[in-house]
Amino acid sequence: DLVVDFSDTGIVIQPTMYGVFFEDINFGADGGIYAELIKNRSFEFPNPKMGWHEPNSVRYSLNGDSGFAKVTDYVNGKGNKRYVHVMVENDQRYELYNEGFRGIGVKADAKYDLSLSLAKNKGITQISVALLDTTNTVVGQTNIIPKEHEEWQTYTATLQPNKTVAKGKLKITFSGKGSIDMDLVSLFPQETWKGRKKGLRKDLVTLLDGLNPGFVRFPGGCIVEGMNLDNRYQWKKTVGAWDERELMINRWNIEFPNKNAPDYFQSFGLGFFEYFQLSEDLGAEPLPILGCGMACQFNSGELVPLEDLDPYVQDALDLIEFANGSTNTKWGSLRKEMGHPEPFQMKYIGIGNEQWGPEYFERYKVFAAILAEKHPEITVVSTPGPFPDGDMFEYGWEQLNELDVALVDEHYYKSPEWFLENADRYDSYDRNGPKVFAGEYAAHPKDKDGIVENNWQAALAEAAFMTGLERNADLVHLTSYAPLMAHADAWQWAPDLIWFNNLEAVPTPNYQVQKLFSNNPGTNLIGITKNDKPLTGQNNLYASAVIDSSTQEVIFKIVNTASQAQEVNIKLKGQDVVAKGTKTVLTSDGLEEINSFENPNNIVPQVEEITAKEDMVQLQLAPRSLNVVKFKI
Ligand code: AHR
Numbered sequence: 004d005l006v007v008d009f010s011d012t013g014i015v016i017q018p019t020m021y022g023v024f025f026e027d028i029n030f031g032a033d034g035g036i037y038a039e040l041i042k043n044r045s046f047e048f049p050n051p052k053m054g055w056h057e058p059n060s061v062r063y064s065l066n067g068d069s070g071f072a073k074v075t076d077y078v079n080g081k082g083n084k085r086y087v088h089v090m091v092e093n094d095q096r097y098e099l100y101n102e103g104f105r106g107i108g109v110k111a112d113a114k115y116d117l118s119l120s121l122a123k124n125k126g127i128t129q130i131s132v133a134l135l136d137t138t139n140t141v142v143g144q145t146n147i148i149p150k151e152h153e154e155w156q157t158y159t160a161t162l163q164p165n166k167t168v169a170k171g172k173l174k175i176t177f178s179g180k181g182s183i184d185m186d187l188v189s190l191f192p193q194e195t196w197k198g199r200k201k202g203l204r205k206d207l208v209t210l211l212d213g214l215n216p217g218f219v220r221f222p223g224g225c226i227v228e229g230m231n232l233d234n235r236y237q238w239k240k241t242v243g244a245w246d247e248r249e250l251m252i253n254r255w256n257i258e259f260p261n262k263n264a265p266d267y268f269q270s271f272g273l274g275f276f277e278y279f280q281l282s283e284d285l286g287a288e289p290l291p292i293l294g295c296g297m298a299c300q301f302n303s304g305e306l307v308p309l310e311d312l313d314p315y316v317q318d319a320l321d322l323i324e325f326a327n328g329s330t331n332t333k334w335g336s337l338r339k340e341m342g343h344p345e346p347f348q349m350k351y352i353g354i355g356n357e358q359w360g361p362e363y364f365e366r367y368k369v370f371a372a373i374l375a376e377k378h379p380e381i382t383v384v385s386t387p388g389p390f391p392d393g394d395m396f397e398y399g400w401e402q403l404n405e406l407d408v409a410l411v412d413e414h415y416y417k418s419p420e421w422f423l424e425n426a427d428r429y430d431s432y433d434r435n436g437p438k439v440f441a442g443e444y445a446a447h448p449k450d451k452d453g454i455v456e457n458n459w460q461a462a463l464a465e466a467a468f469m470t471g472l473e474r475n476a477d478l479v480h481l482t483s484y485a486p487l488m489a490h491a492d493a494w495q496w497a498p499d500l501i502w503f504n505n506l507e508a509v510p511t512p513n514y515q516v517q518k519l520f521s522n523n524p525g526t527n528l529i530g531i532t533k534n535d536k537p538l539t540g541q542n543n544l545y546a547s548a549v550i551d552s553s554t555q556e557v558i559f560k561i562v563n564t565a566s567q568a569q570e571v572n573i574k575l576k577g578q579d580v581v582a583k584g585t586k587t588v589l590t591s592d593g594l595e596e597i598n599s600f601e602n603p604n605n606i607v608p609q610v611e612e613i614t615a616k617e618d619m620v621q622l623q624l625a626p627r628s629l630n631v632v633k634f635k636i
Contacts (some may be wrong), residue, residue, distance in 0.1 A: 005538070005571055007531050007548050007559060009578035009636075014477040014528035016549055019217035019288055021521035022483045024443060025278070026224030027269055028255045028496055029489035034104030035503065036488065037273040038204045040115070040190040041101050041173065042266065046074055046085045047250040053266055056100040070097025070177060075184070082240070082247035086120075086186035091127065091177050099175045100135075101188065105492040106170025108505025109134055109143070114193040115162040116200070117145065119185060122155045126181020133174045134164050141174075142166040149183060162190070169505050187246050197284065201245060201272065206508050207488065210501055211285060214514075214521050218288040218481055220353070220442060221278045226254045226269070227292050227356045230302040235294045238322055241274025242337060248274060254299065255495045264493055276338070279326060279347040288350055289326065290384070290481075293319050295355035295366045306362055309369070316373050319352060323378050353384035353412060353442075364402045371406065384410040384440055404436045410480065414443035419464035422446045423564060426468050427539040429475035439478055443485035444468075445498055445513070451595070457498040457511035459606055459627065460594035466516045466629040467545035467562040473520070474537055474547045476528050484517055491600070502600075509598050512606040515589050519608060519631050523558045525549025531559055531573075542569065544624075550636070559632045563624040573620040580620075584634035586613045590625045 025031065033039065042054035051074040072087040091097045101107070109115060117132055133144040143164035150156070164171075173190060177183065195202030196209070222236055229235035230252075240249050248271040256267035275291065282289035296307030296315045307315065321334050326349035328335035338344070354370045355363060367385055374383050385408045403411055415421075429439065446461035446468075465484070472479045489499035500517065502509045510518075531538065531548035538546040543565035549558050557580060563569050591606045598605050608631075613620070615634055624630055 005531060005533050005546065005573045006576055007529065007557070007573055008576045009529055009550070009557070012528050012530065016473070016476045016524050016526055016528060017217070017480045019481045020473070020476060020479070020524050021214070021216065021517065022218035022220065022287060022290070022481055023211055023214060023216040023487055024220040024224070024483040024485045025487050026222060026485070027226055027253060027273070028224060028486050029494040029499060030104060030264075030267070031486070031488040032273045033268065033270050034490055034493060036203050036207045037270070038191050038195050038202060039270070039272055040103050040107045040109075040192075041188050042104050043268075044189050044270070045083055045187050045246065046087055047083065048266070048268055049252075051085055054102050056102065058098060058100065069093055069095050072097070072099055082249040083186070086184050088182060088184050089127070089177055090182045091180055093180065097177045101173040103172060104505070105490065106505055107134065107172055107190070108169050109164045109167065109171060110506065111164060111167045113163070115143075115164070116159065116191050116193055117162055118157055118159045118187070118189045119147075120155045120157050120187040121149050122184040123153055124149045124151050124181070124183045126179050127177055127183040128179035131176040131178070132160065132162065133176070134162055134168070135172050135174055136166060136168045137170055142168055142171065155186070157187075161193075167506070203273070203277070203281065207501065207503060208281070208284070210508055210510055210514070214518055216285055216287045216521060217524075218290045218351070218483075219278065219282040219285060220290040220292060220483055222275075223254075223292065224356060224486075225299050225301070227294050228254075228297060228299040228358070229294070230254055231298045231305045232296070232307060235298065238275040238291070238293070238318065241271040242276050242325065242341065245272055248272070254302075257495070264495060267493075275322070275325070276341045276343070279349070280343065283347060289347060290351045290353060291322060291349070292353035292356055292384075293322065295358060295363065295370065297355065297358050297362060297366065300358060309365060312366060312369055316370055319354070319370060319374060320377060322352070323349065323381060349381070351382045351384055351410075353386070355386045356412075357414060358386055359399060364406065368406060371408075382409050384412050385437070386412045400436065404433070408437040410440045411437045412440045412442040414485070416443070416445055416447050419446040419448050419460050422464035422468040423540060426471035426545050427537070428471060429478055430471070430537070430539070432475070432478055434478065438480045441472060441479060441482040443483065445484055447498065455497045456595075456597050457500075457502070457513050458594060459512050459591040459596045461498060462512035462516045462606070463562065463564060463594070463627055463629065465513055466560075466589075467540070467564055469516070469520050470545045470547040470560055470562060471539065473549065473560065474528070484513060504600065507600060509600055509603045511598055512589070512591070512596075515607060516629060519587060519589060519629060520560065523560070523631055523633070525551045525558050527552060529557070540564075544569070544571070555636055556633050557636050561622070561624060561630045561632065563626065563628050563630070566626050568626050569624045571622050571624060573622060575615070575618045575620065578636055579618070580615050580634035580636050582615050584613050584615060584620075584632060586611050586622065587631040588625055588628050590628035594627065
């Protein structure tokens, strides 16, 4: 028998216990949640015409059409440095195509907002903008009649395709004889998260919302640190007018492990303001991570000398002003200008990502001292690893303890077996040391045809492990799976929690596990044991139990990793429950089963009614299942 003991453990489940970690990897932001459909919309990529094609330009025309788009620099351009000067010769026409992010996905009858900036028209009579399917058939079109003006003016129109196309393209045809300047070609679905203009993909944010996250960690990950310090993430370059944010290479613009993404750049349309806004929308604490003056140690490992660290520390102080400061301050007033006069109530800042060694601690100390002095209200999160020997986090704890670090960000990408064996990982952690932020974790099963899949084996192992996180809620205050999102045609890292293409999204079995935990976190930990011991794999069982004082429920999460069904009797000690309760079961016939675009609901939870008899609950546990059991108390 298992025993659920209702005695007060005094352990509160932090509202931040289950959160999400968003990084622009796998086309997570540009080409993903940021709903812009035009790649390289303002010709800022290092190769300014990347993503654009000119089949009938002067150079390539086979049918006598002619024209040319000449990439031109603005005089004193800051974030937006270039535009194109389009010339049409011989009273013919000139066509420019944009390929989108692995194609442009549009839905039949949905409306799309087109905008583009034009200047210095001399003789161009019409600009026709069309959406094409894969056979180059027009599925939606609009015509713009440019006026004659010197200054830049924005033209807008609506496109409404008559057909759903997953990998279409945009064709812009210039007619007349003469020239015109063009920049900022943008196409967004009208249907975005909360209907915001130039906003986020509604289906993807809805999935995040379904996780009811306690926090959003952003923007990375390795992109925080950059391959070298020049291309580290600098939050100040990601705020203010969307069209003046300076584009930067994405650190995941690499061949890793075998998926090359030479066209991976950050437009920062999703920048720090939008991250704060997203956190607020989701009811989650914002948790920004800032660079600590060390480039990614897997890349250059470039270091800022300690005496030159000031601008980095100032970035942290200014970020607090941007998020929380009065609108009379420099950065607080920018927040107001961007539409959010109220503070974002930021409570956490992370310093560095996966950095280790004495160089990290020297730098961390500088940040921690100044933040403690100027902003004692902010909790500073530190990172100790991982470490080159492959097993992590052993090194560094001494320093973390000495520095009296509040929260340590641990990362682990390990086999499903490791996750099962480590369900007791935190049982023995020092209770007087730093609290734990399990900021990146995922079970990586063996790869199948070159891809490590989000299969049921991985998700089940994570569920078992998560009972261990929950049982240690006095120590573990924040947790998040990683990475969060991946474009099916543009990923660099797998597995990932949510897979998407240009039209659809698939929540993985791992997502379903996260969702069951994060929607049933409870408020107070209680005990669930067998022979007075926590369940960390005995008889293939793993378990945790909580009370939710707001809904007056007891919730137990029990994972059966055995390939057979098991029947367990649970004795309730110290509290009666209402006889009728529910059991939500997540299970699958096979460990290799996945949720796919073709079958997204292969592994989804099923709810059954169950009954408690006096102080006993008899439970049937399906083979290889996660069971979330709830009774009113
Ligand atoms: O989540 C993918 C990467 O894994 C993150 O960018 C980094 O922090 C870790 O190495």
